[in-house]
Amino acid sequence: MAPIPRSRPLKKNDFPTFFKPLKPTVFSDLPPNIRGPPLPPNIRALSWSPTGSLIATSTSADIRVWTSERPNVKNSTQLKSAHAKGGVPYGSPGIGGDTVEKVAFCPTVEGVLASTGLDGMVRLWDVRTPGAVTGVGGKGTPALADCRTGGDSAFLTWHPDGKELLVGRRDDVVHAVDVRRMDGGVRYEMFHEKKMERGKHVLYAMAFSNSGREVLATTQEGSVRILDWPSMEYLHTLAGHTAAAYTVGHSPVGAHIAIGSGDSTISLWDTTTWLSTHTLSAPSQTTSVRDLSFSFDGAYIVAGAGPDAKDGMPGLNIFHADHGSVVHTVETTHCPSYVAWHPTRYWLAYAGDTGGMKVIGAGTVL
Template sequence: MSRPLSRPIKKDVLPSALKPLKPVLFSESTSTRLVPNIRSLSWSPTGSLIATCTSSNIRIWNPERPNVKSSTEIRNGHSAIAGGSGAVVEKVVFCPTTENVLASTGHDGGVRLWDVRVPSGAVGAGKGTALADVKIGDPCLFLTWHPNGREMLVGTKEDAIDSVDVRRMTEHDSTNSKWAIESTERIPPAKSSSPRYYAMAFSNSGREVFATTGDGPVKILDYPTMTPLHTLTAHTYATYSVQHSPRGDYLAVGGGDSTITLWDTYNWHCVHALTAHTSAIRDLSFSFDGAYLICGSGSDFKEGEKGIEIYHADTGDVAHTIDTGNAVTVAQWHPYRYWVAYAGDAGGMKIVGPGGNV
């Protein structure tokens, strides 16, 4: 499944490598003036696919084929779980170990696993195949895969966290070869005096969970016991996003105070506070080599400032800025290349990198 990594690019060379590359538009509509509300982006483990979700629909793109006819659409993907019309999909995340398996969750209170390969000759070909459903119950805000690709944590609006083991599946619809994950473990909601969780991310080893909170501190929890190990305090408002560097040396935290903090994971000191933004930081992504960091700022393309600042993790400097027409809501690095996918501009998702040699 793996493919060769791009050649590492030094900070002083990065601008000359990225500046000539033009963003490639991936649009579902013939109108490129409207700004779709793309709520989530996710690259597959090899970067050969990228998934987006807009309202109740999910679409899987080939990053080297921007024509919508080359994509796979999953329309109203959570209607069966919701028991009615399509529910809003809040998050899509590819399994980190299996190229074609995608997990989605949303306001219907369910999680669904998909095989995004186009079914050959099957009914509904080109719409993806639902593999399994998980009924959480409460509207879901986020999900995160364990690095082993077999477990997930799902967070709800009621501040409960469910642990889902995708290996515990039982068949409930043999006609459509669909399975239900019957066994989940609910982690009790935080006490009234405890902070609300907005996002979680596993450490690279999977032995720890990093949890952002409504009052600012980031909790480091043991997994799977979820016992508190340590607390990182630097933000004055809620923290919304957290990511562990692929190298393991930094933890990035994004907050409602428009600040990104970078923490040295060896001594847990805040080594950089990145303050170039004017709105909440809700999405973070490290490059495959851990050298560079980007973010999505704000929940709406009208919030925040235009452009994608590419930070150099070791120095905290802005190494390069990708020009955009609007504020960027979500942004993600390719898992093996210096390609950047982002949403917020008119028309749909854009990717900087295809056609280049980075």
Template structure:
């Protein structure tokens, strides 16, 4: 199979006109255009961008971005009544998807679409592990052999993934999941509210948001405390490492996004992204741009998706939305931007284009 094509990077002065020309495609989780679709609580692109997964109530919906009909999507049902909170694709395996839910179970799924064509299906559950309480977030280690699940009670579980793949790329059935509680993170603030974690690109550091506002950095896997980014005065909700590794971005309840230079460890840019909390961040595939989403269970959330140029911190474009877009994600190889939280479900800006 030929490697997927990567789109050409676009200069800052050209970027607004390029994005304005892109069409927004809607994906409705119903047989008709249902404007009252159940709230999506998370979304994730596959490593190549050939599929995108969303959480809808107690199941997962996987879309081919080129196919908008729900009959052409893949549905994964766990059989449990609880809401699915988050999904994340394995970074080293296109077809493996992890999910966490209010029932306290982390699941691994075979998320392949039969014959390369989407279709109604319950999918295949590869394995599961009990994490003990509602899983609010999850993040894969870059190696694809471990993922962290953050529980509602601010306990973090490490899920060790051992796979015994079959022949000719088959996933096989020998997936073994083992969950263990990791040692409490004791940075400058001691035990704190944990809203999200992210590994650095190398997997040697763990970036941790705190309820106090700073982002704490720990060595992995020793969990030795390394550094604090004094990012915000209110709770930090999101954190990301840029694709090239030059910046760490943090978003918080004060509506601000801070960009930190990882060479000198100073705050390179501070951007007012929203009037409400910044719930989600996403770097474009080339690391040149960052998008910010605002939403969640707060009346202060603002509409629109703000996109800024990373090197300068300048706002270059705003995608208008009729309601807050809580969850956003750039395509891993193109300037396509997926978002959810707006009434009507999943939308992708640029789907089907060569940009």
């Protein structure tokens, strides 16, 4: 994949001047004749493609992939009932869909999307054709490939090389899924291996380090365990929260690891000293932090409350990672649930508000 053009990085004092005038663009598939103010759709995940030209959302049983600069629903791709009940293959007649828990674009191949849901399946999709889904695997089954890990899935994350996935179940069993390209890039096959089973730590999420040599695992005790990849042997613990740690991420430039917790804060850890430099909190963030995202330059970070958004206050705070201060607050009607910065630009997607997913800055060039 060719190098992706990046925006010019903005300094802390310049960011509000650039970002404040930007208005959110609504990406909505709600019927236009709906009466009264619509409730926020139950979006469970957001994911940008590696170039940022596409963004995927999961809502209940469906997946929708949007063209990032074309918010009209006619320009989007829908995977309806992407995870069928009882493990019945996608596309089978008369079968309803189960909840899609997570979607995530492959970090190295544009348009290849992974999904997992309450049916215990992991599926790959090719969404590069606007308005349609391409793939093999048989009539009525547009998924490129799938495999069963069993049990309700809770999280899904790609290895940075785009060849493996980590899939965690709600019973704390974790599978590594090996994604292999076959037949000249036309067909995929997926093989899974059990890496971890339920032990003394309840796991909520996992993320790879930028190098892919470590796995960051959040726990109910409020800590993040750093594990070696692929052995999954214990290396180190980052402990700094009084409630469960729900989400974790490595800054794109490698300077920080951020941990979001049920104590309504985000701790930032310096990856040179392995000390917590500061904790992020603000008045509008009054509920659990279950999702977070760094900007492409690692300078700015945002957080969402995930399924706890119903208990939170409106307002989306944008923090400066090095200083820990709020540089700008986006006004929202409801508490943001899921958040995601564009991979190369200051475009910010968030869910949890009325209408649908919103993207601030879409189409702007810096």
